[in-house]
Amino acid sequence: MASLRKIKRRMVRRVVDENLDLIRGPRATRRSRRLSRLFTAAKVVFLVGLPAGLVASSMVLAEAAQGWVENSRAAILRQGPAPGLVPSPWRVEPVVSAPFALDHSFPAPLPIDRKILPLVVRRVVLDPGHGGDSSGTEAPLGLVEKEVTLDIAKRLRRLLEEASYEVVMTREEDVGVTLADRADYGNRESGDIFVSIHVNWFENRRSRGVETYYLGPTDDPYLKDLAARENRDSGIPLAEFRDMLERLYADIRQEESRRLASAVQRSLHRSLSSINSAIENRGVKTAPFGVLVRTEMPAILAEVSCLSNEAEARRLVQPAYREYIAEAIFDGLRHYARGLNTSDNQRS
Template sequence: MVNKTISLKRLIGWVGWAVLTIALTGCQGPTQTSGNPAIRKSSTPPSYMLSVNDLGSRLGLSVATAGNPYYELKNASNRVLLFMYENGKVYVNGDSVASVGPVVDVNGTYYVSEILLSQIRPYLQSGQSTWTPTPQPSPTPWTPRTGAGRVVIDPGHGGKDPGAISYLGHYEKDIVLQISRRLASILQRRGVEVIMTRRDDTFIELEERAAIANRAEADLFVSIHADSHNDRVHQGFTVYVARSASDTSRQVGRSLENTLSRIGIPSKGLRSADYRVLVQTRCPAVLVETGFLSNPNEAAMLLDGGYQERIASAIAEGIINAL
């Protein structure tokens, strides 16, 4: 998020919400939400279900993380996330492939439908190498034009300003720094000169971020953030430009929206907002909210290195296509 600090009220809201979540999902018996699969308790598992441990074993995966809100199954080549709540999804190597369906709690052991075996197995990668994201089509080779090859990447927040706090307790400032580093590396390999407003966990005033771009006479300023909302169902990326943005800023924004949409991230569109880092930079400027940390699915995805690489690659392609 682009707010500079988190107010006490907001912190209290998060804590209160977290406590409420624990109370509803852990301390009390699970309840059935109408129309949605939800965890229910039973003394014996239904015949068509198997434990999450057995599911992983039959897929050649071991349980790396167990419990609410998700199970993580892994081997050397694959990572599977199963979100154990209503409308929970199944992710394989960064891609949503199925709904987890009904979940049954038998004395603390979670059981899921055996059909997940056939839904997950086709997406697993063979071999022993560490998983890497599906290669994206390489954009047309690009040679920086005169005056169009210097990009300032601005990882939002930092230091005393953590930004948004994810459903799993991770900080926006750390996630966007990781994505920004990946983006910088990709652009540099493509011959683009890159300047980063911060390379570590440092607090930098908003005005100074814009000043860095102005002093460098940058050709483009790209601020990287992650969003948050009180309603955890919100998901997807958003690209912002200033209300008085130049045609070039809007062109870059449309290009980023296009390339991010192509890798399957829901788009909330190209929007206008007078954030200081957009208004005070003299060069074309955009701000990208890469996803919602308040959404359990997206929060977990944004922590994944492979998913971060996909986002960074899409942003890099959008930049190169527009310049």
């Protein structure tokens, strides 16, 4: 009985908190520009613990460093560390020693606790796919991807603005915009997240599903090679603090992109499958889409429907269905934004 009372008290507390959150709106208070945020992050990382930051850096970075260490090991043993390799003001023993620890493998990367790098979402960049001469996919009914993506993006903008988010769009009418310009615009506008909206086409016309992409590791040999070359050329972050922070930031961006993609994909599939059980969950995937490579913030590309399936195309003609998709993306973004204020430890 006492236990039931306790459970009830706890639940009432949660209900009250949820309602207070609704009244107050998004709690995030965005700092002025990403650069200042990065600078703050740098200070926090440095003060709270540079070692923790580096240990937590990405698998890509780790693998690259491992390769670099392997290649350099003999030279280092022969010559010792090159003078100036680690500028003295930034010398922190655990950081430097990790890649040089010859008797131990490189430590497994740890997830970065969001407490260390407080990210917030205030400004959302919406990128309706295609436009102008680039129509994207086309349904037998005459519906074209560029129209659907723009319509959904505008609906999503309304939902976000009602919830007090700032929204900028890479296009607001039927005009062609290059991928580079889309990404550059998002970067210039200091967006906190970038959401590119597309509609898919499957060879198998019976398929209908949703999938969400972010930039990340791939099995594609070309991309692996490219990533390795870039990492090697960067000198790995031991040489300069700035480099380290950029890498660290890139790592966070990738991890945040993954979280964002997961939240949107989960919401899209759950919402759409509740009115249409035939919708497949094609999952969260990584791919080198141009806008994802060039953007400087967590970025995703969501394939929110498909025009190759006639039944799905018929649904997309209905405004209510497009609204439903916009709501689903909105819910995913909101879920992600709320999660940013929660540390990983609290979440688990």
